[in-house]
Amino acid sequence: MTTVDSLSAKDLLGIEPLSRDEIQLILDTARTLSDVAKHPIKKVPALRGRTMVNLFYEASTRTRTSFELAAVRLSADVVNINVQASSVVKGETLLDTARTLEAMTVDFIVMRHGSSGAPHMLARNLKASVINAGDGQHEHPTQALLDLYTVREKLGSIEGKTITLIGDIQHSRVARSDLIAFTKMGAKVRFCGPPTLLSADFGALGAEVHHDLKSALTGADVVYVLRLQFERHRMGLMPSVKAYTQQYAITSERVKWAKPGALVMHPGPMNRGVEIAPEVADGPTSVIVDQVANGIAVRMAVLYLLEAGRTKRAAAGGVS
Amino acid sequence: MGPLSRTGESGKEQRDEGRTTRNAGGPRAGMAPRFFCGLMGPQGATQSLDAAGIDRAMVRIAHEIHEKNPGRLADLVLIGIPKRGDTLARRIAAVLARDHAVVAPVGVLDITMYRDDIGSRASLPKPSDLPGSIDGKTIVLVDDVLYTGRSVRAAMDALIDFGRPKAIQLAVLVDRGHRELPIRADYVGKNIPTAPGANVKVELKEDDGAEQVLVEEGNG
Numbered sequence: 120m121t122t123v124d125s126l127s128a129k130d131l132l133g134i135e136p137l138s139r140d141e142i143q144l145i146l147d148t149a150r151t152l153s154d155v156a157k158h159p160i161k162k163v164p165a166l167r168g169r170t171m172v173n174l175f176y177e178a179s180t181r182t183r184t185s186f187e188l189a190a191v192r193l194s195a196d197v198v199n200i201n202v203q204a205s206s207v208v209k210g211e212t213l214l215d216t217a218r219t220l221e222a223m224t225v226d227f228i229v230m231r232h233g234s235s236g237a238p239h240m241l242a243r244n245l246k247a248s249v250i251n252a253g254d255g256q257h258e259h260p261t262q263a264l265l266d267l268y269t270v271r272e273k274l275g276s277i278e279g280k281t282i283t284l285i286g287d288i289q290h291s292r293v294a295r296s297d298l299i300a301f302t303k304m305g306a307k308v309r310f311c312g313p314p315t316l317l318s319a320d321f322g323a324l325g326a327e328v329h330h331d332l333k334s335a336l337t338g339a340d341v342v343y344v345l346r347l348q349f350e351r352h353r354m355g356l357m358p359s360v361k362a363y364t365q366q367y368a369i370t371s372e373r374v375k376w377a378k379p380g381a382l383v384m385h386p387g388p389m390n391r392g393v394e395i396a397p398e399v400a401d402g403p404t405s406v407i408v409d410q411v412a413n414g415i416a417v418r419m420a421v422l423y424l425l426e427a428g429r430t431k432r433a434a435a436g437g438v439s
Numbered sequence: 440m441g442p443l444s445r446t447g448e449s450g451k452e453q454r455d456e457g458r459t460t461r462n463a464g465g466p467r468a469g470m471a472p473r474f475f476c477g478l479m480g481p482q483g484a485t486q487s488l489d490a491a492g493i494d495r496a497m498v499r500i501a502h503e504i505h506e507k508n509p510g511r512l513a514d515l516v517l518i519g520i521p522k523r524g525d526t527l528a529r530r531i532a533a534v535l536a537r538d539h540a541v542v543a544p545v546g547v548l549d550i551t552m553y554r555d556d557i558g559s560r561a562s563l564p565k566p567s568d569l570p571g572s573i574d575g576k577t578i579v580l581v582d583d584v585l586y587t588g589r590s591v592r593a594a595m596d597a598l599i600d601f602g603r604p605k606a607i608q609l610a611v612l613v614d615r616g617h618r619e620l621p622i623r624a625d626y627v628g629k630n631i632p633t634a635p636g637a638n639v640k641v642e643l644k645e646d647d648g649a650e651q652v653l654v655e656e657g658n659g
Binding site for chain 1: 596601
């Protein structure tokens, strides 16, 4: 049983600031809220009258839609800012954009930005709750939370499990957030990739660093395949995509190196045939589709618990 | 704190603070005063219903439900508001089966996401568990204490999101008055007039170990 009943911070900027109890609380709350999707009326009035803005400076369909559905199922109103069509192209600064949104009395700002720390800057300057939906190569907390949730649902627990993340670790905020999240919850995290995409520095953060796929997968409970982020690569990090695929692609043969029944996960979108073979992505132990469904429940929990924390602070501040 | 604020752990109305009224103890309740150590320190508490009194209330409510719903007994569903309402719903169902040969399914309805006071109390959602479709059913909502009526309002909203019942009735162990909404109970175990700030504490052996209803004086 958890001992906290709301999130203590105004914002969700990363996994790092969350306590183990808070993570547990989010997962437990998400579990209950996942029922809403099964109701005849797939929404509850908890956040009626609240407004959430999706402010995405980088392309995303899955995360943005997931946040939108999470908000809608809690009866909040949602505004999507299409950055390409907004004042940003006219030169407005990030902070001005955010202040403009706040003047419109927005309660939640869900933000994805190419620069690490952009949501933190916003959070410091605004009263609205800022939720980091991915900042540069730094963190993507709700992805890590839905990954924890998925592993807990499928394997029964997180503690003591071994999670191997394979691929472009260097450019992956998912890898960073997952490392912090799974380590915090008592699992062991292994990183695997070519040296150009995985520096040995990750060892200092608590990950086991592997460059050999077989050793990385041996004994793993979860095979977590990362997307090869072509758009972030400058030339020269890999000899060729073909060379990467030959050495690190997760095929039906290689997935057998992990524990029997090991879960196969991927944050999407997948490059089928590059980092993951289609028969693995669609295989019996793949939970990639579950990750998407769980993402909505986890984001509902985050929105609800941030709101609960905010109301609680307001009540505490209002009573002398 | 005003009358709208809430405390406690089960998602129900606030029942603390203030003062009990003189006639809080019923004729069959044990009148021996005892001290109860609440969060605010020792306070006077009066037992208003004992185990036998709660049992009689359940038997009477089951009898009244049976009497009031001729021809609809096959479609009867008892739905408790956690955490003590679902315990009471199971007890009423047991009496209906024993004394009236009526088999009424029992469900649990979490109202956390329908409340109007997110965050002002510990309010974590818990799973609801309804016994199948509620379309066309006669629902008896069961709660331990009826106070402002806001929990019941939230429960009706929640229920209606699950389907279209034929009717919704309300059964409570205690009606302590001070309604803030136009809501009344169809079945009442005991009316206990109270001061607005008094705390009516229901203890059931399944949830609390003890079995009694206490009225605690508030510190106002």
